[in-house]
Amino acid sequence: MFLLISYLWSIDMLILEKHPLGLAYGRFYSATVGGSRIDKNMLKTDIIHHLDRCGLSLDDVKIDYNKGYTPLGALLRFPSKAAFTTAIRQTNQNRLYRIDEISRDVWDLKESFDGKAVLLQGVPRNALLDDIERFLCGTNFESPPLENFLRPGVPEPIRMVVVKFHTKTDAMNAIITKNRSFCLNNQVSMRILQ
Incomplete structure (x- = not known):
């Protein structure tokens, strides 16, 4: 029975890929007072697991950063309007997060770092490009x-x-080896941008 359901689900997904008109887009963010953003350590996989009945993949989630790279929310691409409705029901059940509908233009204009970029915080103001490369x-x-x-x-x-790094693995290795290291006697913290 499970195999039949998963087979039918995969056929539905193939049909939706060929007909992108059924796509829906949303913005996922915290519903707490003073919120309207997500935790800076929240991963794309956390969002996917939270919305486990919606059929999202890593490519369907983009983190929305402000100019200072503080995560404001997540932009989501749902495979269908029904999946979007399911996501709204799931978020309404626990009331920790909210989802608002957005247009496809908002989704298309947002850059995804895809875990291949790292934010260095606390770099000395007098550090040159050579110092950062060192x-x-x-x-x-x-x-x-x-x-x-x-x-x-x-x-x-x-x-x-x-x-920016070539791969996600390179970015994670840099975090593991260089986080909290020193650049010109200043301790530099590092964070992955998704």
């Missing part, structure tokens, strides 16, 4: 340009750098 020595990062920006902080702004 800090990343031994990792398989893509050659510059690196994205640099300042985030407001107390007592002074915090310099952040986005580094």
